[in-house]
Structures are given as C-alpha cells and as structure tokens.
Amino acid sequence: MNMHANNIAGGARAPWAKAGTQPRVAIIGAGMSGISAVVKLRQAGYTDLTVYEKTGKVGGTWRENQYPGLSCDVPSRWYSFSFNLNPDWSHRFSYGPEIQAYMEDTANKFGVTDIVKFNTPVADLTYEGPQWRLTTGDGTVEHYDVVISATGVLHKPAFPNIDGLDTFEGDMFHTARWDHGVKLEGRKVGIIGTGSTAAQIIGAITHKVGTMNVFQRTPQWMIPLPQKEYATGWKWLLRTFPALQKLTYNFYFKAMSKNFGAATTGDQKKLADIQEACTKHLEEAVADPELRAKLTPDYQAACKRLIFCSDFYPAISRDNANLITEGITRITPTGIETVDGKLHELDVLILATGFDAAAFILPTKVTGENGQDLGEAWDGSPRAHRAVAMPGFPNFWMLEGPTGPVGNLSLITISEYQVDYIISMLNKMRDDRLEAVSARQDAYQHYNEDMGKQMPNTVWASGGCTSWYFDKSGNPNLYPYPPHRYLDDMHDPDFSEFRLIADVKEMQAANA
Numbered sequence: 001m002n003m004h005a006n007n008i009a010g011g012a013r014a015p016w017a018k019a020g021t022q023p024r025v026a027i028i029g030a031g032m033s034g035i036s037a038v039v040k041l042r043q044a045g046y047t048d049l050t051v052y053e054k055t056g057k058v059g060g061t062w063r064e065n066q067y068p069g070l071s072c073d074v075p076s077r078w079y080s081f082s083f084n085l086n087p088d089w090s091h092r093f094s095y096g097p098e099i100q101a102y103m104e105d106t107a108n109k110f111g112v113t114d115i116v117k118f119n120t121p122v123a124d125l126t127y128e129g130p131q132w133r134l135t136t137g138d139g140t141v142e143h144y145d146v147v148i149s150a151t152g153v154l155h156k157p158a159f160p161n162i163d164g165l166d167t168f169e170g171d172m173f174h175t176a177r178w179d180h181g182v183k184l185e186g187r188k189v190g191i192i193g194t195g196s197t198a199a200q201i202i203g204a205i206t207h208k209v210g211t212m213n214v215f216q217r218t219p220q221w222m223i224p225l226p227q228k229e230y231a232t233g234w235k236w237l238l239r240t241f242p243a244l245q246k247l248t249y250n251f252y253f254k255a256m257s258k259n260f261g262a263a264t265t266g267d268q269k270k271l272a273d274i275q276e277a278c279t280k281h282l283e284e285a286v287a288d289p290e291l292r293a294k295l296t297p298d299y300q301a302a303c304k305r306l307i308f309c310s311d312f313y314p315a316i317s318r319d320n321a322n323l324i325t326e327g328i329t330r331i332t333p334t335g336i337e338t339v340d341g342k343l344h345e346l347d348v349l350i351l352a353t354g355f356d357a358a359a360f361i362l363p364t365k366v367t368g369e370n371g372q373d374l375g376e377a378w379d380g381s382p383r384a385h386r387a388v389a390m391p392g393f394p395n396f397w398m399l400e401g402p403t404g405p406v407g408n409l410s411l412i413t414i415s416e417y418q419v420d421y422i423i424s425m426l427n428k429m430r431d432d433r434l435e436a437v438s439a440r441q442d443a444y445q446h447y448n449e450d451m452g453k454q455m456p457n458t459v460w461a462s463g464g465c466t467s468w469y470f471d472k473s474g475n476p477n478l479y480p481y482p483p484h485r486y487l488d489d490m491h492d493p494d495f496s497e498f499r500l501i502a503d504v505k506e507m508q509a510a511n512a
Contacts, residue, residue, distance in 0.1 A: 013143075015145075018435065023146050024048050024050075024143070024144045025049045025050070025145065026050050026051075026122075026142070026147045027150050028149050029152060030053035030058040030059070030150075031151075032059075032103060032412050032415060033152060033400055033411075033418075034150035035081070035110075035112050040083075040419040040420065041423065042110075044427075049115055050142075051115055052116075052120050052122050052136065053116050053117065053118050053120065054119070054121035055118070057104070058103055058104055059103040059104060060103070062103055065178075067200070068178075068205050069205070070095060070097075070197075071096065073093065073225070074252075075252040075256070077248040077249055077252050078410050079410050079412060081106055083110075084109065085249060087235050087245055090230060091229050092228040092230070093225060093308070121136065123135050123364060125147060125367070125396070126367045127368045129508065130394065130395060130435040132146075132396065134147065146395045149397070150399045151360060151361045152400055153357060154354070156356040157177065158355050159353060162330065167332065168335075169333040170334075170347045171347065172351070173350065174351045175197050175198075175201065175350060185209065187348055188211045188345060188346050189211065189349075190214075190215065190348070191213070191350040192215045192350070192351055192352060194352075195220065195305075195352060195354060196309070199307050202315050203315045206316070206321050209320065210347075211320050212315070213322045213324055214321065215336065216294070216323055218297070219297045221278040222312060223274065223277050223307070224277075256410070264458060264459050264460065265458050265459075266457045278301040279301075281313070282295060282296065285313035286313050291323060295323070299465035300462075303460060303465035305468075305469070324338060324344065326338035334346070354468055358382050358472070360398065361398070363375075372392045372393070374390065374393065381471045383402050384403055384404075384444075386497075387402060388421060388422065389438065391439045391443075395438070397422045397425070400418070402477055403479055404479065421491075424493045428500070433502070440497055447497075451480050455475055455476060455478075458476070460476040460478055
C-alpha cells in the first residue's frame, strides 16, 4: 500500500518550475559528494530530496576502503566540508577510520541519513521528458524531476587479468574488500601493485608478516608524508575560536592549489621542486643501491598520482621484504610464478590493483533523449561538459564526473563547487519556468577539444608515464588547467552553453 502510494506520488506530474513546486531530486550515492549535495541543496531551499545508496552506510570510498595504514593525502583541515569544519582532527593527514566517522557524523548532524534509502542500488535511469524514471535493483519505480549522480570516481574495484587468478587456494582479496578475518602474522604475504594503496599497506603490515613479497610492474615516486599529531591545546583553541578553523582551511586550500595544482598543469619550477623532494626521499630512505635502482622510476614525478608516504621505503628495506620486478606469468594454487620461472609461495594474496576509473555512474543503465545510452556514448572514454553535464541528458547532473579535476586536491571542495553550479541551474529553471536544461552539443565539443589541446602541457601527458588517469581515448581523464580556473567557472555559469527548454513536448513535436 505504501509503496504504491509513493509510486503514484512520484509519477508523471506538471513540470515543477512552471507549477511553482519543489523539484523531486534523486541523488545517487551517499559518499562525500552525496552528503554535500543534500546539505547545500537544502541551504538553497531545495528540500524534496531522496538519496539512493547501494550499501548500508554512508561514506563512499572511506566506507569501501578499510585496509591497514589507510590515510588521506590531503590535509585534514582542508579535506573537510566547508559547512562542518572539524576542530578535533587527530592528525594533519587523517586516517581512514577517523574520516569515515566524520562522514557519518556529518550525515547525522545535517539530517542526511534520514533521507537515504540504504541497500538500494539504482539499476536504471530513463529520461521521460521532462522527468526521469528511476528503477531500483528490486524493481521499484519512482519519477524525479532532477537526478544527481554522486557515485564518485573510484568505487568499482579492478581485478588483474592474470592467468590462474581463480586457482589460488590461499586467502585472496582486493584492497577495497579487505578481509579482516584473515590472519597475517607470520605468514607469507604477496601484494600485486605499488600505488598509493599498496604503499600504505606495505608500510603498515610488513613488520608483522613472515614474508612480504611485493610484485612491482612500475616503480612510483614518493614524497614524505609530513604527518603531525595535533595537541589537545590546539584542538581546544580551534573549538573555542571557530574563525581559526576557517583560516587553516583556506591556508591549505591555497597552498595545495598553488603548489601541486600548478605543478601538474605546467609550472616547471614547482614541478622541479617536487622532483627534487622525491629524489632526495628515495636516496635518503633506501641505503641499498640495488634496491634503490629498482625503486627509481624512469618518468617525471607527479606524472602518476603523487604518493605521500614515509613508511614504504623503510618497510621494503626490511629483511623479510622482497621486491620482485620480474613480470608475472601466472598465479598457481600455491603462489605466483614469474617470467624467470620462479614460484613465489604465498599464504595470502592481496590485490592492490585499483579501480575502474572510467565507470562513474555505470553500471547503472542511463538512457537519455532519443534512447541515447550513456555507456555507449562514453565507450570507455567518458567525457562531460564541465565535468557535470552531458548533451542529450536533460536534468541529469554529475558530481566528480568525467574530466573532473582529480589531481592531489580535496575532492570535497570540488564537489561543493559543483553542487553550487547545479544549484545555479536549478535557480535558472525556477526563475525562467523552464522544463529542462542540458548541455549544448557544440559547447560540450568545444570544451573537451580545448582541454585536449591543453593536455600535452600537463605532467600527466608529458611526464613519460602511463597511469589510471588514461582511458580508452589514450588521454588522461583530467582537467588540464590550474584548479582555480575550474573553481571560478563553477561560480560563474555561462547559461549560453546549455539548452534552456521551456516546453519539452513542444520541442519534441517540432523535432519529430
């Protein structure tokens, strides 16, 4: 009875902006972007919101990842919601459990948790102008005026394509599905991958395992993590004088944007400083010249996502650690065989092989105007207009969408700016009594062609490496300009880049 009533209430109705009613807004995902969307939309006066979350908790990537040593590479004071600054961070760079607790606390404090449909994945989104039909995994159907995808970038684990992966008889799991019931002490552990996740895990557990075998395909540049534990007095000061919290937030915001943001997008002096710091770290932390040679990349620092880690080099230098650079031939029931014919016997195999960075809202099926399928439109090379919109998909918005500025910046800040941009679009719809808004095809093409021309000037494209930033197009799926340019654009939308549709049925009839 209740479900039937909800479906009727959420069915086709008069366009909200013309009727002067609240838009029904569906938000897909209850991670940091979803939480930010709810809070900021409410602050802007949009209150008919529903969040769909595929799991049983808020938190997104911080809920998914629970591996030992997990920490953030963005300072805590900046890796925070601007509307809920936290004076009680325990460290300059927070650890995973504390960030997850902060996400849950924020969601509870601002009433986000109350409107989340947990354990409810969205299977299908179909545009039925001017509304969207949303179908959940259990077949429930609802209709919404606006859909916001807040699914994040790194949420779909990528598994290596290695012969025999399914034959291993020991304990095996992906880092995003960490099995806390598996005993590590004294056992022969192998880890495939040497990215940020692997570096943190290796630094955290090598001292307690029997043997740590690290299978390295490509070495990584690492910069020391300037970790610091905050004193009780400092926390009291920030709690007592909230203005100081805003000052520290802005300090790290500007420092990270001007240094790492500028270095990756063309500032050669700042890039050289990063290279020098990474080289010095490696030389000082690894005494064995043979091991140091194996750990030395042949590409520019920051070409791949820069790793902030002080524990990896000491860990990989331990007597019980082996850095294996020979390629993997196959996985056997008892271990990993490399191209030199050696079998490395293992009790536990950890897959630190990252995520499908081209998935975004997929595998949810999204169908726009004229039956256009989003997955087919992207075809492994997802792009968007200003990272938030797609031509042919009216009233559909993305947070942290394709070509979003990833880099070593706070994704919370980027999400908040993107929500502000979406709010500007909703205000435009309300004020002009529009039924639909979508990116213009020519604006989308110009925007992405312009970024393609700029990309060779970035370290991601010119630094001599390949990385998970690259997609099927052969180009990094990133924003190639300094971050402040993107953030400024988010607060100064150009409505001429969008189709502003006053009457969807009339437009459809004219195009028939």
